[in-house]
Amino acid sequence: MNNIAPSHIAIIMDGNGRWAKERNLKRTAGHSAGAEVIREITTHCSYIGVKYLTLYAFSTENWKRPKLEVEFLMKLLEKYLKQELPIFIENNIKLRTIGDTSRFSKSLQKVIKQTEEKTKNGTKLTQVLALNYGSKDEIVRAVKRLNEKKLEVNEENIEANLDTSGMPNVDILIRTSGEVRLSNYLLWQNAYAEMFFTSTYWPDFNKNELDDIISDFNNRERRFGGI
């Protein structure tokens, strides 16, 4: 593949529930299957030279789901982090999170912190998990930080105080499952992202489809407002 790797890929991993329903399984089985796909995509991204992979794992709106599903997702996240730690370390991957994790249980917060701490020297790729993440919530938090620090409200300062501080803007945004909307994901950071919507449900997404998207991205002309 002669493609230039994008620096930042962001994914809205959607369709776990419908994937499960089609197989007469519980929605939770779809979430478990979806978690497995993350490893393949992360390893592949690091292999081809992507620097940031930002994954929407739980939105500020997902608390509206049935209590049992939310609890399942929290447990799955804890299991995922514990399971992936050796793989992150082996592959020189750093974990970072965006979103307001203070609403999570103390034990989950601890696992997140430990994983971040133990992978902090990873230089190949940063996997960014969006957890209790909502773009509007993030922007409000950034503006509050500016007020606290008595900083001028301008683009540079807002950007530096978002949860994604220091990260490049999104090059490729992918949403699986056929829905064509942003669902409160990285509104600021997607300002000039190239967007790709695939009908594939997240548990069926794979590195070949990602490669096709990256090829397509390489053929697009990004003008950023110029001519």
Ligand code: IPE
């Ligand atoms: C995405 O899959 C995973 C999360 C939002 C946590 P969904 O659970 O939204 O799956 P669908 O959209 O109902 O199929």
Ligand code: IPE
């Ligand atoms: C977006 O998917 C959130 C995540 C993938 C974590 P949703 O399934 O929650 O979004 P809507 O409700 O269809 O917009």
Ligand code: MG
């Ligand atoms: Mg969904």
